Amino acid sequence: MVQAKKAQRSKAVTSVRRTGGTMRDSDYAALAQFRYQIRSFLAFSEAAAAEQGLTPTQHQALLGIKGFVRPGPATVGDVARFLLIRHHSAVELIDRLAKLGLVSRVADPEDARRVHLKLTRKGEQKLQALSRKNLEELRRAASPALSRLLKSFGESSET
Numbered sequence: 001m002v003q004a005k006k007a008q009r010s011k012a013v014t015s016v017r018r019t020g021g022t023m024r025d026s027d028y029a030a031l032a033q034f035r036y037q038i039r040s041f042l043a044f045s046e047a048a049a050a051e052q053g054l055t056p057t058q059h060q061a062l063l064g065i066k067g068f069v070r071p072g073p074a075t076v077g078d079v080a081r082f083l084l085i086r087h088h089s090a091v092e093l094i095d096r097l098a099k100l101g102l103v104s105r106v107a108d109p110e111d112a113r114r115v116h117l118k119l120t121r122k123g124e125q126k127l128q129a130l131s132r133k134n135l136e137e138l139r140r141a142a143s144p145a146l147s148r149l150l151k152s153f154g155e156s157s158e159t
Contacts, residue, residue, distance in 0.1 A: 037146065041137060048133045052126050057083065061093055062102060062127045065117050073106070073116035102126060 042056075049059040064082035065074040080090035094117060097103040102123035108114035119127060 034146075037141075040141070041134075044137050045130075045134050048130055048137075052130055054126065054130075057093060058097060058100075058102075059127075059130055061090075061097060062119060062123055063131070065103065066119055066124075066127055073118060075114060075116060079117065097123070 045059070046056045049056050052059075054062075060083055061079050064079050068074070068082045069078045076090045076094055077087060079094065080087045083090065083093075085093075094103060094105070098105065100122075101120055104118050104120050106116045106118055108116055
C-alpha cells in the first residue's frame with residue numbers, strides 16, 4: 001500500500017515535470033480551495049482561542065512550548081523560531097503568558113543563562129481543550145477536503 005502511494009506520487013511529479021510544470025485551471029482551483037480550507041481552519045482556531053481567553057499567538061506559543069521542541073524543554077528562542085518572530089517579541093509574549101499563569105520559567109541547571117519554559121497546569125488545561133477542538137475540526141472538515149484536494153492535484157497532473 002505504501003509503495004503504491006509512493007509510486008503514484010512519483011508518477012504525478014514526473015508527469016508535471018514532463019509537461020514543463022504547466023498549470024491547468026483545475027490546478028488553480030485546487031490551490032484556491034486548499035488555501036480557503038487553511039483560512040477556514042485558522043479562523044475556527046482563532047475563534048476557539050478567543051473562547052479560551054487567548055490570542056491566536058498565545059495559543060500558538062503554548063502549542064510550540066508543548067509540542068514543537070524535542071528533545072528537551074523549550075526556550076524563548078525556540079518560541080521565537082516557531083512563531084517566526086523576533087526574540088524580544090517572544091520575551092514579551094512569554095511575560096504575558098506567565099502573568100496569565102499559563103507558563104513558568106525554569107532555570108537550566110546546566111547553564112544559568114538559559115531559561116526553560118514549562119506549561120503550568122492551567123496552561124496544559126487550556127491547550128488540551130483547544131487542541132481537542134482543533135483536532136475535531138480537522139477531522140470533521142479539513143480531512144475530507146484535503147483528501148479531495150490531494151487527489152485532484154494527482155488527477156490534473158496526469159492528463
